[in-house]
Amino acid sequence: MSGPVTRLLDNVRNGRFQRSLALVTAGGSVVTAAEIYLEHDRAGFGNRMMWWPVVLGPVGAVAGVAGACSERAAHTLLPVASLQGTYLHVRGIAHKPGGWAMARYNIEMGPPLFAPLLMSMVGGMGLVAAVLRREA
Amino acid sequence: MAARPERFPGYDVLAQQRNWDPATAAVVLARTGPPKPLRFxxxxxxxxxxxxxxxxxxxxxxxxxxxxxxxxxxxxxxxxxxxxxxxxxxxxxxxxxxxxxxxxxxxxxxxxxxxxxxxxxxxxxxxxxxxxxxxxxxxxxxxxxxxxxxxxxxxxxxxxxxxxxGFGGPAYPRGYLRLGVGQREPWEVRDHHPVPPEAPEIHPPRPAPPATDAGRHSRTRAAAETLRATTRSEREVRERNASAWLLRPDGSPDPQLVQHMRHFADTDEVDLLIVGCGAGGSVLAQRMARAGWSVVVLEAGPFWDPGTDWVSDEAGSHHLYWTEPRVVSGTDPVPMGANNSGRGVGGSMVHFAGYVPRFHPSDFATRSTDGVGADWPLAYPDLRPYYERLERELPVAGQYWPWGEPHAYPHPPHPLGGNGEIFLRGAAALGIQARIGPVAITNGRFGNRPHCLYRGFCLQGCKVNAKASPLVTHVPDALAHGAEIRAGAMAARIELGPDGLATGVRYFREGREHLQRARTVAVAGYAIETPRLLLNSANDRFPQGLCNDHDLVGRYVMVQGAPQTSGRFEEEIRAYKAPPPEVSTEQYYETDPGKPYRRGFTIQNISPLPITWAEHVVAQGHWGADLRHYLSDYTHWATLGAMAELLPQAGNRVTLADERDRHGLPVADFSFSQCENDRQLVCAAREVMEDILAAAGASEVITIDRYAHLVGGCRMARDERHGVVGHDLRSFAVPNLLVTDGSVFPTQGSANPALTVMAVVDRAAGLLAAGARSGLRTPGGPP
Incomplete structure (x- = not known):
């Protein structure tokens, strides 16, 4: 009973959990994409770019399952994607009547300000997985 | 005066004035200044x-x-x-x-x-x-x-x-954050003395009557259709009608479009002259301008700028209604105003609640199936494609709709306020099916139109431009395609040539009389002004009024019986937050064979603002201290409204009164009386609403009778002995004269009419444009 658990913990302590983290990343990507779909659907997909994170979710899943995500692409695309998302959400808040002058109200009612950064943490897990050691 | 406990100690609505737009602030703050000297x-x-x-x-x-x-x-x-x-x-x-x-x-x-x-x-x-x-x-x-x-x-x-x-006051640009029963904004004060008014005995809710339209909704089909409707590309909408993309980035109408609008001279014989720029006139103008026709629209009211002309305030929104003189008569006279009249570019859709349900297939043949009303010269499938495309152009937000012909909507349903929660709670307790929507309010960005703010002032004109009105849904595209909208032009009479064809319209503008020449004329002044214009256009050929050879012009005008029921709850409802249109049910839409009356009704949320609510309480017989006491309880009340299909009757009609308006034109006299079926139907609707509120936990319910909407007056039919216009909205008597508004409805259903007005006109526009290819002035007739 204690065998597999001990081995798992031992692997994690020694940074050997690339495969499991890649799988977690895959699962997380699907969940994240679904959540983004629901949130963006609530907002009527008013901007075509709102489809990108939804489409990219399954891509992340495939990459995660393959466990062979391209390290270079991930390094560049991920920060760009999350910054772009944050920029679009900031612009969305500014477009609401009253804009930033009524920040207290518009940040809460506008597009969620920090969501793109939060969602990109799943991608961050993928990055970490890329540099980990494989399980023993 | 008996000491009235202060219910909201420390609450000061004026502290929010920095969050009000300048136009609204000016109107409201003027009331707090020194009173004006009396002049009258x-x-x-x-x-x-x-x-x-x-x-x-x-x-x-x-x-x-x-x-x-x-x-x-x-x-x-x-x-x-x-x-x-x-x-x-x-x-x-x-x-x-x-x-x-x-x-x-x-x-x-x-x-x-x-x-x-x-x-x-x-x-x-x-x-x-x-x-x-x-x-x-x-x-x-x-x-x-x-x-x-x-x-x-x-x-x-x-x-x-x-x-x-405890009312929140103006709500723009700031809207509301916390919707729902018992929810308060950070700046709102809770009711410290929630003493209910003396409650009369409330009877326990009766079991709900059986549904007459149970609704069909296979869950998988609903899910698949909803997914398809919400994921369809907007490109197709934009190619057909780019209005939402022609607005400024904040969603407001672009003044450049008006400044650079094409102008025609009165002597130009334009292809199409439309009278009235509301739901019917605007859709026709946009479609025909797209088809390459030269189009002029005469609109009696102004060209609105939502930012400066509209205010987030009830009493300050009077100018949105048709306030020219009118006479109402009959045994059940219908007061005019917010419920049934409009003015200016956008028409009454500027201040409609936003509900846009479709008619049911049964509505088009009530004479054949129920033996009452009249059959339409067209059927539901004729309108289906137009319903579908207009729902995407407005666009409409709502849950999958199981009643009538089941269908999905392009935008997801809006979140609910307290009023909507109460409706769902009561309906669930009674086993009544209810759904959220359908409302023509953007849920998310659409083109340049922003997301709804949930500020609750739909009936005062949507300053956000989230709620659809032709001003933002069809007029911009019409202007971009060369149509002219001539605001401040009051049509006086339609001129006929010696060949019996319409040659143009005489109108008043800035104190002068003009005559705009046209090859085709379309009247879209709605159920009172359209018949009035035709009757005022009497001539040698038509001594009883234009197209009135068979004494049908002005007859069969209909309003919906719209009793309004409010219930008092221990929790704070604060119904003024969230748009007034929230939840509705159509499960009593059809005829119940077991009942003595024919046809049915729908129930929807409405949320009266303080003045409307005060009129509601006064109508219950409360005044003086009693009225003030009831009103101070405002935050605790939830309200439902029904719409009952009152039947068309020949005696409910528009005629010309002896009185004349400031242009010297005879004003309309609208006579209305209910029949027995009408009274029974209104009564049935009222009982169901009272039961829903009682089942939701209301300690007191009050109901008042009122009316909503206005259709009929120039009904469409298969031939000239039964109607003024045919299915293509072309009048039988004058081949190049159309009537393109709600006055053509032979029956009214119990759905809000706006979407069907647009759909009927959209269909007619297609037929008009197709007929034009022959190059004839009257398709099929002599040139």
């Missing part, structure tokens, strides 16, 4: 009026007479009058003199003001008690309506009154 009332009338208002409103803390005086002096009245009453500016002095006379007769006092408060109350109560009978030569009921309408508007427009009842 004489000193004697003033004394009596003050005493009357003190009685009606239990000595209001703020001056209300100056506001009434200003409205009467500046003729900012509702325009309409009861046939048995003089116009408001003459009725007020007359009723005040009558009060003094009554004081002399009853108490041998010099004047009403000289009486003791108790004696004054007695006289006021006597007027209310007379109800339908005459009081000094005027029907007491209509005198009561005059007094209370003006008194409630003046008092409940004041920020002091809003503090007293």
């Amino acid at each position: 009332f004489t000193p004697a009338e003033e004394t009596t009026a003050r005493a009357l208002l003190d009685a009606l409103l239990d000595r209001p803390e703020v001056p209300v007479l100056p506001m009434i005086d200003t409205r009467l002096a500046e003729r900012e009245t509702d325009g309409w009058r009861y046939a048995d009453m003089p116009s408001d500016d003459r009725a007020w002095p007359r009723t005040l003199r009558a009060l003094d006379t009554a004081a002399r007769e009853r108490h041998s006092a010099g004047s009403f003001a000289g009486l003791t408060p108790g004696q004054r109350a007695g006289l006021v109560q006597a007027v209310q008690d007379l109800d339908g009978e005459l009081w000094h030569g005027m029907p007491a009921r209509h005198v009561w309506s005059l007094w209370t309408r003006y008194a409630c508007t003046a008092y409940y427009a004041h920020p002091t009154a809003w503090n007293e009842i």
Whole structure:
């Protein structure tokens, strides 16, 4: 009973959990994409770019399952994607009547300000997985 | 005055004024400044009026007479009058003199003001008690309506009154964060003395009557259709109608489009001249301009700028309604105004609630299936494609719709406020199916139109431009394709040539009479102004009015019976937050064979703002301290409204009155009386609404009768003996004259008419454009 658990913990302590983290990343990507779909659907997909994170979710899943995500692409695309998302959400808040002058109200009612950064943490897990050691 | 406990201690709505837009702030703050000197009332009338208002409103803390005086002096009245009453500016002095006379007769006092408060109350109560009978030569009921309408508007427009009842006040650009039962904004104050008014015994809710349309909704099909509707590309919409993308980035109409609008001369013979720029006229203008026709639209009202012309305030929105003189008569006269009239570019859709349900397939053949009403010369499948494409152009937000022909909507349903939650709670307790939507309010960005703010002022014009009106959904594209919209142009008569074809329309603009020439004329002035224009266009060929050979013009005008039921809850509902249209049910839409009446009704959320709510409470017979007490309980009430399909009757008609308007044109007299079926249907709707609120936990329910919407008057039919126009909206009598608005409806269903008006006109526009390819002025006829 204690065998597999001990081995798992031992692997994690020694940074050997690339495969499991890649799988977690895959699962997380699907969940994240679904959540983004629901949130963006609530907002009527008013901007075509709102489809990108939804489409990219399954891509992340495939990459995660393959466990062979391209390290270079991930390094560049991920920060760009999350910054772009944050920029679009900031612009969305500014477009609401009253804009930033009524920040207290518009940040809460506008597009969620920090969501793109939060969602990109799943991608961050993928990055970490890329540099980990494989399980023993 | 008995000490009234302060229910919302420390609440000051004026503290929010930095979050109000300048136009609204100007209107509201003007009321808190020094009162304007009186211009209308004489000193004697003033004394009596003050005493009357003190009685009606239990000595209001703020001056209300100056506001009434200003409205009467500046003729900012509702325009309409009861046939048995003089116009408001003459009725007020007359009723005040009558009060003094009554004081002399009853108490041998010099004047009403000289009486003791108790004696004054007695006289006021006597007027209310007379109800339908005459009081000094005027029907007491209509005198009561005059007094209370003006008194409630003046008092409940004041920020002091809003503090007293906990109302949130103007809500733009800031909207609301916390929707739902028991929810409060960070700046709102909770009710510290939630004492319910003395509650009459409330009967336990009866079991709900069986559904007449149970609704079909396979869950998988609903999910698949919803997914398809919400993921379809907007490119196709934009290619057909780019209005939402022609707005400025903040969603407001682009003044450049108006400045660079094409202008035609009166002597240009334009391809199409449309009278009226509402739901019907705008859709026709946009479609025909797209088809390459030269189009001019004559609109009596102004070209609105939502940012500056509209305010987030009830009393300040009077100018959105048609306030030219009209007479209402019959045994059940229909008051005009917010519920059924519009003015300016966008028409009454500027201030409609936003509900856009489709008609049911059964609506098009009520004569064949139920033996009442009339059959349409078209059927549901003829309109289906137009419903579908208009729902995407508006666009419509709502849950999958199981009733009538089940269908999905392009935008997801909006979140609910307290009012909607109560409806769902009550409906669930009774086993009644209810759904959220369908509303023509963007849920998310659409083109340049922003997301709804949930500010609750849909009925005062949507300053956000999230709620659809032709001003943002069809007019921009029409202008971009070369149509001219001539605002401030009041059509006077349609001219006919010797060949019996319409040659143009005579109209008044800036005090001058003009004649715009046209190859085709379309009238879209709605159920009262369209018949009036045709009747005013009588000539040698049509001595009884244009197209009126068979005495059908102006007949079969319909309104929906719209009783309104409110329930009192322990929790705070704060129904003014969130848009008024939230939840509705159509499960009683169809005829129940087990009932003595035919056809059915729908139930929807409505959320009266303070003035409307005060009129509701007054209609229940409450006034004085009683009224103030009920009103201070405003945050605790949830409201439902029904729409019952009243049947078309030949005697419910628009005729010309002896009175003339400022252009010298005879005004319309709209006579309306209910039939037995109508009364039974309204009663049934009322019972279901009261049961829903009782089942949701209301401790008291009150219902008032009112009307909503207005259709018919130039009905469409298969031939000229049964209608004025055919299925293509072309009149039978004058081949190049169309009627393109709600007045063509032979029956009204119990759905809100806006979407169907647009769909019927969209279909006719397609036929008109297709016929034009032959190059003939009258397709199929001689050139």
